[in-house]
Amino acid sequence: MKFIGRALLTGLVALGISPVAAQTPGGVINVATVGEPPTMDPMVSTADLVGIVTQHFYETLFTFDKDWKVTPLLAATMPEITEGGKVYTIKLRRDVTFHDGSPMTADDVVASLKRWMDLASRGKQTASNIDKVEVVDPATVRITLKAPYAPLLALLAFNNSAAVIMPAKKMENPLKEPVGTGPYMLKDRKADQYIQLVRYDGYKPREGAPDGYGGARKPLLDEIRFVPVPDPNTRIEGAISGQFDYVDALPVEAYDRLKGQKATQPVVLKPFGWPVFVMNTKQGVMANVDTRMAARLSLSMEDMLAAAFGSTDFYSLDAAMYPQGYVWHTNAGTEGKYNVADAEKAKALLKKANYDGSPVRILTSRQYEFHYKMAQVAAEYLKQAGFKVDMQVVDWATLTQRRADPAVWDIYITHSPFLPEPALIGQLSESSPGWWSTPARKQAVDAFNAESDPQKRVELWANVQKVMYDETPSIKIGDFNALAAQAPKVEGVVPAPWPYFWNVSIKK
Known part of the structure; x- marks a missing residue:
């Protein structure tokens, strides 16, 4: 997948963004999206908009690095694969807590994966290939397949119809209280107005540098507000006026209007x-x-x-x-x-x-x-x-x-x-x-x-x-x-198919 990697790197350089530059924590950004997500439960929807928002407060065992290779997220390492590709033993990070303060354990992971297999379209797709999912010890789970299944890790890493990890005691259907492990947590949602995420102070990023969706995820902003703006012309005007700091999914004919603006600049993913x-x-x-x-x-x-x-x-x-x-x-x-x-x-x-x-x-x-x-x-x-x-x-x-x-x-x-x-x-x-x-x-x-x-x-x-x-x-x-648009004052955004705002800050 180096083709996408090159495209993302090109976008990064074009924006003049350095992911290793010193960044100042704090501040609020407003992100304009194409509309209101139909749910805050990423398992039950394949809508990209759901994944874009919920990836900030729910996390998966694995994710994708800048070269689109699977990399650990809530898992401590890549799995040990034995018995000819049929058994995956996954060690879990021991420093992860949910937004309610409870520690993440293997019981939560197994319960979450079973819910995913029951409810998610991609989970159902995977379930027919799985013999059992079980707890080995509090920090280890094991997935046993009926036969080798090459897409397993990619499916566990994907943020669409996602195998997110939830507390075992808080996974009703429909969800009553979204509680995840991510760098931000859901504070408020007002239908057709905004979804308010705030920093989770108990979050512990992985060690090392940011790496695509993987690596260290640092919650530098105080707050992220996702604002549904269904009308594309309103999104364009909101970018140009500086009302929004990041605007997703713009009509490509807006490119010329965005060029040379003070409050915003175009971002092209190609x-x-x-x-x-x-x-x-x-x-x-x-x-x-x-x-x-x-x-x-x-x-x-x-x-x-x-x-x-x-x-x-x-x-x-x-x-x-x-x-x-x-x-x-x-x-x-x-x-x-x-x-x-x-x-x-x-x-x-x-x-x-x-x-x-x-x-x-x-x-x-x-x-x-x-x-x-x-x-x-x-x-x-x-x-x-x-x-x-x-x-x-x-x-x-x-x-x-x-x-x-x-x-x-x-x-x-x-x-x-x-x-x-x-x-x-x-x-x-x-x-x-x-x-x-x-x-x-x-x-x-x-x-x-x-x-x-x-x-x-x-x-x-x-x-x-x-x-x-x-x-x-x-x-x-x-x-x-x-085409998207981004305010020059915002730094650390890496152009990506599902934009994310950890490791993002506001220039002081």
Whole structure:
């Protein structure tokens, strides 16, 4: 994943930020986000916004370093792996306390992992591979797998549908009191106004230097306020006026306006990720594979990307799930299935599928303006192919709730950063909204997940991508770069897909 590492380093230098410079503790920052998180329970949601906020007060056993390698966080070290890759023995840090003052023990970890396997889409994905999770002693847990499962550590490290550690006595569903181990703790939440985090004075960072999401996490700020600002123009004006110290997910056309401003400056993450149309394979119009392929063949990815991002400085056509520069890059399965925009081919497939004219319910949000713009273009191409389209524009929190119900949508629009481990891609989980579950998926994904040899996994990933194109559980639109804004007075922010604000301070 050195490609992302270079991109993040470039952003760091461009901002003139030195992560090793002396920083002054104290102060408050206001962070504008695209909206209100649907929950403060990171296990039960795959929304990036939930992970961005909750990663400050909940932590996982492992996380990712600056090169996107798994590194310990609440675990003391990387696990001891024995019995041919089936047994993971994990030593825990002994200096960790929860925000209620109680020490973290193996009992809390085991209870948390069991809750994760019961409730989280990625936990459910993992649970079928796990034989047992048990306490060895107060500072050691053991995970025994049914068979080797290569993505385990990446799944335990991911902050999305996250395997966070909670006190065993405070893990109701739904959560009544979010209590974590992180450098900040939740003090107050006023719906549609702000989420207030304050420094946890009992926090003990890991030793050593900051290292991506890993290493030392120092709570230098007194307070972080996440402010939901659904309207993108309001976020832009708030950045320029100095109302917000960091603004996430800005429309890329704002770049020229942000340049040269005194109160803010643009932050570009290049490459960031990929927009995706997720198909409801469980029921409704898109449960038929021919209908899904008809949708794919009808679309012009080029027109959607141009409408969403304007300049090719911010997007590129790319059928591969990972762009060049990533070890996972392959064009397997993509030939003749990307950026086709052939209405006649799509109509032929719709006839084969006996499409009855039922509306295709497209679920999207204007909080990510590029989602909405792509949806508008897609709707016209789908209509030309013979689909009837029902565009449903809702706020992001509502979208994340509705997508959990297969009865109310056919396509929803989202995006993802390029993830360090392909098994983290949501559509590969049978329990993720979309619910892709076929024999071909199982054969390809299971083989990929069971292989531990890195080179063989690269070859097996090509098979997974081919099945994704053959069965179309989702449609990748292309690659895009992301834009944020940051006040010059804020130092220590490292550009990252899920921005974090430990090790961040305000210049005095």
